[in-house]
Amino acid sequence: MAKELLKGNHAFAEAAIRAGVEAFYGYPITPSTEFLEYMARRLPSLGRAFVQAESEVAAINMVYGAACTGKRVMTASSSPGISLMMEGISYIAGTEVPAVVVNVMRGGPGLGNIAPSQGDYYQMIKGGGHGDYFPIVLAPASVQEAVDYIGLAFDLADKYRAIVHVIVDGNMGQMMEPAELPPMREISETAPDWAVRGAKGREPNILTSIYIDPVDEEVTNLRLLKRWKEIEKNEVIYKEYELDDAEILVIGFGTSGRVASSAVREARENGIKAGLLRPITLAPFPTQRLLELTDQVKRILVVEMNSGMMLDDVMKIVKGKVPVEFYGRMGGVTPLPDEVFDEIRRVSQNTGPGAEDPRDEWIPRLEKIIAGDK
Amino acid sequence: MEETSIIISGFGGQGTLFAGQVLAYASMDNGLEVTWIPSYGPEMRGGTAHCTVIVSAEPIGSPLVRRPDVVVALNLPSVDKYEPLIKAGGVMVANSTLVNREITREGINSLLIPANTIAEELGMVRLSNMIMMGAMLALKPILPLEAVKKALGEHIPERHKKTLPLNYEAMDRGYQFAVDHQ
Numbered sequence: 001m002a003k004e005l006l007k008g009n010h011a012f013a014e015a016a017i018r019a020g021v022e023a024f025y026g027y028p029i030t031p032s033t034e035f036l037e038y039m040a041r042r043l044p045s046l047g048r049a050f051v052q053a054e055s056e057v058a059a060i061n062m063v064y065g066a067a068c069t070g071k072r073v074m075t076a077s078s079s080p081g082i083s084l085m086m087e088g089i090s091y092i093a094g095t096e097v098p099a100v101v102v103n104v105m106r107g108g109p110g111l112g113n114i115a116p117s118q119g120d121y122y123q124m125i126k127g128g129g130h131g132d133y134f135p136i137v138l139a140p141a142s143v144q145e146a147v148d149y150i151g152l153a154f155d156l157a158d159k160y161r162a163i164v165h166v167i168v169d170g171n172m173g174q175m176m177e178p179a180e181l182p183p184m185r186e187i188s189e190t191a192p193d194w195a196v197r198g199a200k201g202r203e204p205n206i207l208t209s210i211y212i213d214p215v216d217e218e219v220t221n222l223r224l225l226k227r228w229k230e231i232e233k234n235e236v237i238y239k240e241y242e243l244d245d246a247e248i249l250v251i252g253f254g255t256s257g258r259v260a261s262s263a264v265r266e267a268r269e270n271g272i273k274a275g276l277l278r279p280i281t282l283a284p285f286p287t288q289r290l291l292e293l294t295d296q297v298k299r300i301l302v303v304e305m306n307s308g309m310m311l312d313d314v315m316k317i318v319k320g321k322v323p324v325e326f327y328g329r330m331g332g333v334t335p336l337p338d339e340v341f342d343e344i345r346r347v348s349q350n351t352g353p354g355a356e357d358p359r360d361e362w363i364p365r366l367e368k369i370i371a372g373d374k
Numbered sequence: 375m376e377e378t379s380i381i382i383s384g385f386g387g388q389g390t391l392f393a394g395q396v397l398a399y400a401s402m403d404n405g406l407e408v409t410w411i412p413s414y415g416p417e418m419r420g421g422t423a424h425c426t427v428i429v430s431a432e433p434i435g436s437p438l439v440r441r442p443d444v445v446v447a448l449n450l451p452s453v454d455k456y457e458p459l460i461k462a463g464g465v466m467v468a469n470s471t472l473v474n475r476e477i478t479r480e481g482i483n484s485l486l487i488p489a490n491t492i493a494e495e496l497g498m499v500r501l502s503n504m505i506m507m508g509a510m511l512a513l514k515p516i517l518p519l520e521a522v523k524k525a526l527g528e529h530i531p532e533r534h535k536k537t538l539p540l541n542y543e544a545m546d547r548g549y550q551f552a553v554d555h556q
Contacts, residue, residue, distance in 0.1 A: 005402050114415070175437055
């Protein structure tokens with residue numbers, strides 16, 4: 001199929017439709033609203049379900065109910081809306097039914113603003129809802145990647161009966177890029193054996209997230225953990241750029257990873273041996289690859305649009321073997337390639353031991369940049 | 375081609391976002407990589423609206439830049455904001471009908487064009503974006519004028535199709551003005 005120039009939110013929605021989503025439940029919020037609008041136009045004409053719920057809380061519980069039928073279902077929202085959904089997300093995880101949630105992240109905390117951010121890293125990667133569960137989190141960095149990985153998100157959700165979060169930011173929701181959409185997939189008519197679609201002629205299935213006896217809950221927690229270990233083993237995805245002989249390793253995801261790729265290119269043009277690791281699965285994290293790179297590179301620079309959240313995961317893996325530095329913009333500010341290039345150059349000249357918390361060295365640098373920007 | 379970044383900026387309602395989309399469609403149709411990203415703040419009609427278009431033969435990293443190669447400024451606030459930011463050797467095309475000052479930045483190729491006045495001569499003030507686009511393409515031939523016209527013809531919303539000949543004429547007038555005044 002030929003490439004089309006597609007707006008991020010529209011492309012993500014169409015990709016979900018082609019992956020066989022049969023029901024969408026949501027509530028509008030900038031910068032993800034076009035996702036819902038697109039679903040409102042497309043799904044009814046395909047004989048599939050679209051509901052604009054009365055709130056995000058209602059929407060996620062509709063997703064929960066529909067997911068119990070074994071059909072492909074999803075929602076999309078932006079940061080504050082996702083916060084409202086967290087209770088339902090935990091119930092979905094506890095009931096072990098598959099669902100895909102797209103978060104087009106914006107500045108926060110609180111009402112924040114509608115500008116692009118990666119400030120929901122902890123919330124999305126570390127669970128967000130209550131209880132012991134492990135969401136799979138995909139972080140594409142272009143419209144094409146998002147189209148590709150939204151299809152995968154549904155496959156993974158089905159395979160592991162798990163929540164799959166696809167996290168992008170306002171930049172990606174709003175931007176247009178050429179992308180090739182996949183062909184429309186056939187919708188499977190057979191129900192998974194756990195699904196509840198009527199029990200005529202067989203024993204009823206029971207789907208629940210309540211286990212009154214703590215031992216039963218513990219058995220469930222253990223099942224989820226063992227399933228997560230399988231996911232960690234099988235489903236890690238990442239992209240690399242210029243890493244073969246790299247001495248400076250830059251790590252970024254989504255938009256910040258993409259901005260960092262421009263900065264790495266400029267660094268190479270200036271003779272600096274920089275390379276980029278861009279995780280696509282933030283959970284499971286590409287731990288093994290990072291460990292290998294830790295033996296190769298002299299220094300690591302983590303770039304994010306938050307206060308250093310993935311940074312903590314990187315530090316945990318690197319364990320002080322090489323100095324780790326940090327550059328982040330927060331609150332809805334997208335770092336620009338020249339800022340990241342300046343950071344790569346600075347890091348390449350720094351032979352110091354590196355701070356115990358790289359944020360301590362970053363804060364005064366950021367304060368200067370903010371003072372210069374205003 | 376070298377990666378080229380273009381910012382098209384003006385008041386909401388002047389068609390800056392659409393002009394950028396036309397350029398993006400034309401780039402894609404001509405086998406180039408392209409990104410188009412709008413400003414999407416909580417603005418309303420009369421507020422500022424701009425988009426960044428990046429065109430390249432290679433895959434594009436950041437969809438945003440601090441220092442653009444080309445700026446198409448449809449109003450004074452856009453000139454004030456971007457004049458100091460354009461890359462050395464870059465291009466600025468500004469709408470002199472709404473920009474009552476000279477462009478003083480040295481080391482860039484700049485052009486003032488009375489886009490609203492020309493648009494009114496053509497009978498439709500909303501054509502100013504395509505006049506500016508034509509002028510920009512004369513100064514920075516990212517793509518041939520004909521390629522951009524073709525993209526406009528294919529992507530103009532159905533309800534505006536009847537204005538297509540006028541839009542083509544607007545691009546030609548802008549292009550010609552730039553050629554005559556360089």
